[in-house]
Amino acid sequence: MNVALKLIDNENVVTVKVSLEGVRSIRQFIDLYVSSILTEVVKKSIRLRLKVSLINIRDALHALLGAVREAGVRFDGLDFYVKLYTDVVDYKVNMIKALDEFLQMPQRIAEELSKNMVIAFDEFQYVRFLKQPYPDVLRIMRRVWQSHSMVEYVIAGSEVGIMRDLLSRSDQPFFAFFRVIELKPFDKDTSISFLREGLMENGVDCPMDILEKVYELTGGFPAWLNLAGLRMIEGGCDKYLILSDPTVKLIMESELSGLNPNQLKLLKALAAGIKLSRAGVRKPNRVLSELIAKGLVEKAGWGKYSIVDPLLVNYLRING
Numbered sequence: 001m002n003v004a005l006k007l008i009d010n011e012n013v014v015t016v017k018v019s020l021e022g023v024r025s026i027r028q029f030i031d032l033y034v035s036s037i038l039t040e041v042v043k044k045s046i047r048l049r050l051k052v053s054l055i056n057i058r059d060a061l062h063a064l065l066g067a068v069r070e071a072g073v074r075f076d077g078l079d080f081y082v083k084l085y086t087d088v089v090d091y092k093v094n095m096i097k098a099l100d101e102f103l104q105m106p107q108r109i110a111e112e113l114s115k116n117m118v119i120a121f122d123e124f125q126y127v128r129f130l131k132q133p134y135p136d137v138l139r140i141m142r143r144v145w146q147s148h149s150m151v152e153y154v155i156a157g158s159e160v161g162i163m164r165d166l167l168s169r170s171d172q173p174f175f176a177f178f179r180v181i182e183l184k185p186f187d188k189d190t191s192i193s194f195l196r197e198g199l200m201e202n203g204v205d206c207p208m209d210i211l212e213k214v215y216e217l218t219g220g221f222p223a224w225l226n227l228a229g230l231r232m233i234e235g236g237c238d239k240y241l242i243l244s245d246p247t248v249k250l251i252m253e254s255e256l257s258g259l260n261p262n263q264l265k266l267l268k269a270l271a272a273g274i275k276l277s278r279a280g281v282r283k284p285n286r287v288l289s290e291l292i293a294k295g296l297v298e299k300a301g302w303g304k305y306s307i308v309d310p311l312l313v314n315y316l317r318i319n320g
Helices: 002-008 026-046 057-070 076-089 095-112 124-131 136-147 160-168 188-201 208-218 222-235 248-257 261-272 282-292 309-317
Strands: 015-020 116-122 150-157 296-300 304-307
Touching: 002 015, 015 026, 015 095, 026 076, 026 095, 026 124, 057 095, 057 160, 076 095, 095 116, 095 136, 095 150, 095 248, 124 136, 124 160, 160 282, 188 208, 188 222, 208 222, 248 261, 248 309, 261 282, 261 304, 261 309, 304 309
Parallel strands: 015 116, 116 150
Antiparallel strands: 296 304
16 A cells, blocks of 8 residues: 555645554544644645644644745645644534544645545554444545545555455445455465565575475465565575564564453464364354454365464464
8 A cells, every 4th residue: 555655646646644553532533634634735735844743733733834824825724624623622623523524624625736635544444443432433434535526545454354344244334435455465476486586686595495485484475475585685594584583473462462362262272273162262153253353364164264374373383
């Protein structure tokens, strides 16, 4: 998504990336949405370099507004939205009404600047937390977004099961709204070619059996292949270097820390090849569904399930 945004970025298009990771409230959503869009719009339209601090967004946006005025640029939309954000902070406006206004913001600004916009949301699955206090929030988003003619919306999420539910279930507001592209790992030939070319560019030539084993360990996931290649450039043709990499440990521990004891126990059982009936987990089918929703497990056949990431399997076997 980052590469795509760079490729389409030009003088006539404003691209904005909004990461929703960790968002739990409408207020947090508005904070990220407003600061990300307004700063990118102002930078692109009048080439201002003003960093917005997430610690005090209100002060930063007022500084941004002052800089625009000093530049002698008329930007009516900016005045309105900075004032609206101030009212949100001071609890002078209903949060849902404010959200509706802010969702209209990209189209209004695009019209004012005569520039098209692309808004890309990363970790979009976090919007599910907004539904708890505001059940209609996703319907509001769809209603507003589908009326925009100068703004395109892109969403991405790492929790595959939740994203599928949001986009593929007929009772969900975003059903049939987005074109869905599910990214898959590289196949074996592509993975080995990717590794070999990257290594040889750095003067490292590893035997085919080593490259094949690295593919087996990483499952063809580009990020893991890239990391494995970097470690082999530093440490030579050792296929197991990636298993002891501190970055892998950090990522895996972060992933596993979000699991409850039952989910972790079932995941370890799958990694060890233990039958679910012997995993010692209550209501294993429900726990399986939870792990599938998180994108950690997938159905491999009738009554068979497997962990999506082979590197996670190896990590659990070593550290289980």
